[in-house]
Amino acid sequence: MTRRERLRAETTAEIKEIALKLMAAGGPDAISLRAIARDMGMTAGAIYSYFATRDDLVTTLIADLYTALVDEAESARDAVPAADPGGRVLAWAQTVREWALANPQGFRLIYGDPVPGYQPPEDGPANEAEHRACRGLTGLVAAAWTGPGPGSYTWSDFDPGLAADIRATFPDLPPDAVALTLRVWGRMHGLVALEIYGHLRTLTRDPAAIYRDEMIALITSLGLTPPATPHQRG
Amino acid sequence: MTRRERLRAETTAEIKEIALKLMAAGGPDAISLRAIARDMGMTAGAIYSYFATRDDLVTTLIADLYTALVDEAESARDAVPAADPGGRVLAWAQTVREWALANPQGFRLIYGDPVPGYQPPEDGPANEAEHRACRGLTGLVAAAWTGPGPGSYTWSDFDPGLAADIRATFPDLPPDAVALTLRVWGRMHGLVALEIYGHLRTLTRDPAAIYRDEMIALITSLGLTPPATPHQRG
DNA sequence: CGAACTTTCTACACGCCGTTCAATTCGTAC
DNA sequence: GTACGAATTGAACGGCGTGTAGAAAGTTCG
Numbered sequence: 001m002t003r004r005e006r007l008r009a010e011t012t013a014e015i016k017e018i019a020l021k022l023m024a025a026g027g028p029d030a031i032s033l034r035a036i037a038r039d040m041g042m043t044a045g046a047i048y049s050y051f052a053t054r055d056d057l058v059t060t061l062i063a064d065l066y067t068a069l070v071d072e073a074e075s076a077r078d079a080v081p082a083a084d085p086g087g088r089v090l091a092w093a094q095t096v097r098e099w100a101l102a103n104p105q106g107f108r109l110i111y112g113d114p115v116p117g118y119q120p121p122e123d124g125p126a127n128e129a130e131h132r133a134c135r136g137l138t139g140l141v142a143a144a145w146t147g148p149g150p151g152s153y154t155w156s157d158f159d160p161g162l163a164a165d166i167r168a169t170f171p172d173l174p175p176d177a178v179a180l181t182l183r184v185w186g187r188m189h190g191l192v193a194l195e196i197y198g199h200l201r202t203l204t205r206d207p208a209a210i211y212r213d214e215m216i217a218l219i220t221s222l223g224l225t226p227p228a229t230p231h232q233r234g
Numbered sequence: 235m236t237r238r239e240r241l242r243a244e245t246t247a248e249i250k251e252i253a254l255k256l257m258a259a260g261g262p263d264a265i266s267l268r269a270i271a272r273d274m275g276m277t278a279g280a281i282y283s284y285f286a287t288r289d290d291l292v293t294t295l296i297a298d299l300y301t302a303l304v305d306e307a308e309s310a311r312d313a314v315p316a317a318d319p320g321g322r323v324l325a326w327a328q329t330v331r332e333w334a335l336a337n338p339q340g341f342r343l344i345y346g347d348p349v350p351g352y353q354p355p356e357d358g359p360a361n362e363a364e365h366r367a368c369r370g371l372t373g374l375v376a377a378a379w380t381g382p383g384p385g386s387y388t389w390s391d392f393d394p395g396l397a398a399d400i401r402a403t404f405p406d407l408p409p410d411a412v413a414l415t416l417r418v419w420g421r422m423h424g425l426v427a428l429e430i431y432g433h434l435r436t437l438t439r440d441p442a443a444i445y446r447d448e449m450i451a452l453i454t455s456l457g458l459t460p461p462a463t464p465h466q467r468g
Numbered sequence: 469c470g471a472a473c474t475t476t477c478t479a480c481a482c483g484c485c486g487t488t489c490a491a492t493t494c495g496t497a498c
Numbered sequence: 499g500t501a502c503g504a505a506t507t508g509a510a511c512g513g514c515g516t517g518t519a520g521a522a523a524g525t526t527c528g
Binding site: 004007008011042043045046049050 | 474475477478479
């Protein structure tokens with residue numbers, strides 16, 4: 001690795017690092033090339049040597065954040081024995097909410113309007129991370145899947161790449177289970193999104209309890225046994 | 235009403251109208267005072283006679299949109315006889331999704347990051363519309379509420395104004411039912427938010443069916459009978 | 469070593485934005 | 499008709515993303 005390559009990697013990392021710092025402080029809108037350059041003692045134009053445009057930088061940040069989120073969710077899931085599928089679902093769900101609370105601006109960047117005028121690209125690593133999250137959720141649903149389902153869906157109802165991926169990993173899983181996976185995703189997402197965007201905190205003092213109750217109900221509705229936990233508030 | 239008052243009301247309405255048009259075309263970020271003024275053949279500074287700041291205009295727009303959404307949901311609910319509480323829930327849910335699909339940028343404005351640097355005020359008509367939505371949902375839950383619940387919640391867990399409001403309208407409803415209401419809200423919100431922000435459409439070709447299945451399951455989990463409807467796709 | 473080339477960076481320009489302010493028009497009321 | 503106040507203009511300030519020209523510095527090859 002030449003000196004130039006090393007410097008380039010360091011500068012790229014520093015740009016992303018400062019961008020994340022600015023985002024954490026002032027929200028996704030605070031990610032401005034001029035502010036980053038100011039922090040680095042550079043000019044705004046210099047960043048164009050590392051990212052073709054500001055949207056490219058944002059896309060990279062989204063991919064990094066999304067990957068970090070899925071990493072955390074996966075290891076939290078794997079910390080619960082496979083013999084406790086309900087506990088694995090809860091571990092995943094709690095990790096998602098806690099990550100969102102710890103990185104609210106990151107959550108907004110991934111799931112909301114990232115920055116003014118940003119249009120997410122069709123492909124790219126961000127999409128890869130989303131597929132990974134979907135695969136993880138499908139695994140949780142697969143562990144709970146019993147019946148054949150009503151047969152309302154076909155594989156053609158889903159993204160071809162995702163469908164092929166799931167069929168390779170879970171050969172016996174019908175398309176109905178993928179539909180259920182998306183429903184589970186929505187159910188986990190709803191309360192967290194409302195909370196992060198401030199719609200829940202003004203109405204209740206204990207969003208954690210609401211979310212926990214909902215996730216217990218979700219686990220029960222999957223036919224699993226929710227982990228027995230002490231009644232805790234906060 | 236004097237001529238000046240009439241002109242003022244007309245101009246205020248025109249500003250909001252153009253702002254909504256710009257938002258529908260280019261997203262919440264496209265709401266710029268300069269663009270509005272350009273469309274009206276005015277100067278940007280002139281708008282400050284009508285709205286103290288751009289955030290004030292945005293707050294007004296949010297309140298208007300939120301009120302329109304709740305209006306639609308309420309009349310869709312009332313179009314279903316009260317003897318069919320499951321049908322009322324479905325009518326509310328479908329209206330929310332369809333309104334969001336018809337006004338995706340409005341949905342983002344209400345439930346997402348509205349515009350760069352915007353901070354929602356604590357009070358204001360937007361908050362009032364949110365309370366109205368919450369009251370509507372509570373009515374749907376109240377129609378399904380049977381048991382006393384586990385008693386996990388107290389009235390102090392919720393916003394005092396909302397709690398007082400609900401206790402006045404539904405004297406026999408315990409706080410547990412309000413917690414359930416928030417969970418129902420989250421469950422209706424999740425899939426719609428994912429769809430509007432483009433996370434669902436890339437994974438499935440039929441978000442409507444997924445959402446419908448989820449709402450049927452929600453109605454069933456409330457102990458209600460979902461309306462029997464033909465199996466339709468789209 | 470030194471010349472040729474590439475990458476990185478600055479400086480400046482353009483057009484966009486929200487916001488402020490003095491000056492000016494113009495409807496209204498006395 | 500004149501005085502008042504609301505509506506509006508036009509210019510300004512600072513900030514933004516994005517280009518472009520040219521200087522500076524690293525890399526490669528003769």
